[in-house]
Amino acid sequence: MIAGDRLGSSRRVAGLAGVVLTGFCSALAAGLLILLLGYVVVQGWSAINPSFITQLPHPVGVSGGGVANGIVGTVIVVGLATLISVPIGVLTGLYLAVYGRGIAAELVRFLAEVLSGVPSIAIGLFAYTILVKPFAHFSALSAAFAFAVLMLPLMIRTSEEAVRGVPTSIREGALALGLPDYGGVMHVVLPAARPLIVTGLLLSIARVTGETAPLLFTAFGSQFWEVNPTNPMAVLALQIFTYAISPYDDWHRQAWGGALLLILAVLVLNIGARIALAGRTKKF
Amino acid sequence: MVSSMDRTLGVSATQPEVKVRVRNLNVYYGQNHAIRDASLDVEKHRVTALIGPSGCGKTTFLRAINRMHDLTPSAKVTGCIEIDGVDVYSRDVDPIVMRRHVGMVFQRPNPFPMSIFENVAYGLRVNGERSRDRIADVAENSLRRAVLWDEVKDRLFESGAALSGGQQQRLCVARVLALRPDVILMDEPASALDPIATVKIEELIAQLREDYTVVIVTHSMAQAGRVSDRTAFFLDGMIVEVGPTNQIFTRPKDKRTEDYITGRFG
Structure with a gap:
């Protein structure tokens, strides 16, 4: 019983x-x-104060100084990487979700999966070989390229899942209204998938913002203000690395400050991703 | 048979014009033979209901009319479907152009992720209408026709997804009406709605009859009885019986129709 x-x-x-x-x-x-x-x-x-965020690095021995150029450099490199990876990633994901049957699509999916497992330093090396060595010049652009490659697999996967998540009935509704299929997909399905795609984008950005290895031989770093992407550029993650392995206490402190800034940035991106997701649940 | 002489004399009032003529339709999903040799005449300005138990092929049949199976690679369609005498599966017919004349309302309301107004205006715009005034006019008329205008006129630019299920479904009807189709296909349009929203949709269908030819798939025999002029009973992918709705419900000719109507299965 x-x-x-x-x-x-x-x-x-x-x-x-x-x-x-x-x-x-x-x-x-x-x-x-x-x-x-x-x-x-x-x-x-203790390292974070107004001058840390607004000033250039000071030479060794001169106390104070900041990582302003690294913050700006991070925004430029990640921004360029986003510009490169978003169209490719979103459209690839769209293709896979809507037309992705057969061997070609499986191959793309498989390659994206493999790519997501490739160590970032190998991708940096690749960027170095094709974009730095031929020009004999380090550049933010080559770093952006490496970051874009790093972002792609995640962008492709989240975009594919986002588009798959749009009810077929919405796509059929567009089709039944006499839209050519690609029209319905671009104007109706893609906007419906947007919140999830934005979430994926924010997570990919968060993923590369702290990447350091590829920067070592692409952006290279700089002590100066630099906004021209064809020149070497300071990037926050790279500055943390340089400062952390230096023998100076003042720089160690600044490395921790930079790390805190990066973590805060990633935190903001993650919260943004959650907000984008919440927007989605309200819509459907 | 009606001779052409009779037609010119107006005999078509007693012998209604056929809008959609389906002959020997077969639909296969891979190995599955979903529609078997179905033939049906859909009369103009009438509501034709397709009834039958789940899985009998009524939705498959409906979706064959506006070539929605084109989207499913494993689906194969043979036979002939004519709208106003033109075979929609012929090489000369562009399915995209054809679908503008054959609207469809789905089982679940599927408003586009845009504003209420845009949902209705979108189809017009995509089909080449440029005049803002004209788009606004048609959108208002369509919303009025769909008996939704009074409920949404003050919030046209809010998201269509913010409406209730019943309102969303009427928005989907308005979206279809905006393109002035000849034929409207409805796939269980009220199955996801509550009873009050269902009544509204049914009243709407009754009004649509004046200007449109409607084919409606429905699970509910009561609904078929309320809204339709003619009824086709489907079983195992075949059309068992077609006739005026009251005749199908009161004096079915086929034993299987009678069994279904009287609730012996399904």
Whole structure:
């Protein structure tokens, strides 16, 4: 009977152990993240002040100075990478979602998956080989190219999923209204998928904003104001790297400050992605 | 048979004109033979209901009329569907142009992700209408025709998705009406709606009869009885019986129709 029977004690112990173990691991993971964030905040907070955000780096030995050029450089490099990767990524995802049957589409999907696993330093090396070496000149553009390649797989995947998530009935509605199929897709399906595509975009941007390895031999870094993308450029992540491996305490402090700025930027992007998602649930 | 002489004398009032003529239609999904040799005459300015149990092929039949199966690679259609004497599957017919004359309302309301006004104006604009005044006129008329105008006139530029399900479905009807189609296909247009919204859609269908030829798929026999002039009963991909709705419901000729009507299956 339901009331009389009890589970065997070994099964109850196993169940309890499962709860304890999974709960413990979750707490550990969350704790590590909080510890990491807390440590960066504690270390970085003292470095952050108005001059840190508005001034150029000072020469070694001169205290103070900031990472303003690196902040601007990050925006330029990531912005250019976005300009390159968004059209390619979104249209590829659209193609895969709408017409993506058969071997060619499977191949594109497979390649995108492989690409997402390629180490960023290898992509940086590739950018170096085709965009730096031939011109014998480091450039922000080559860094943007490397970042764009890094962003592509995620852009393609999220765009494909976003477009797939649009009810077929909306596409059929456009078709039944006498729109050529591509018209319906471009004007009706794509806007419906926009919130999710924006989410994917923000996450891809967050993903590359902290990338450093490809920058080592593309953007290279700079001590000066630089807004011309064909020149070497300071980028925040690169400055953190340079400062962190330096022997100066003042620079270490600035490295933590830069790290905190990057984490804040990624946090903002992630919150933006959530807001975009919330917009979607309101729409459908 | 009616001779051409009779037609000129106006006998067509008693012998209604055929708007859509379907002959020996077969639809296959891969190996699945979904429609078997179906033939049907859809009369002009009448509401024709397609009824039958789930999976009997009525929606498949409906979607063959405006070539929606073109989108499904595994679907194959044979036979002949003529609208005003023109075979819609012939080489000379561009399905995109044809669909402008054959509107469709779907089972679930599917407003486009844009404003209420844009939902109605969009089809016009895509089909080459440039005049803003004219677009606004047609949009208002279509919304009025769809009995939605009074409910939305103060918020035309809000998202179509913000409307209730019943309002969304009437918006979808307005969207179709804006293109002044000859034929309107409806695939269980009220199945996702509550009873009050259903009544409104049914009243709307009754009015549409004056200017349009309507083919409606419905699960509900009561609805077929309320809105349709003629009814076709589908079973296993075949049309078992076609006739005036009251005759199908009160004096079906086929035993299977009678079994279905009286609720013995389905």
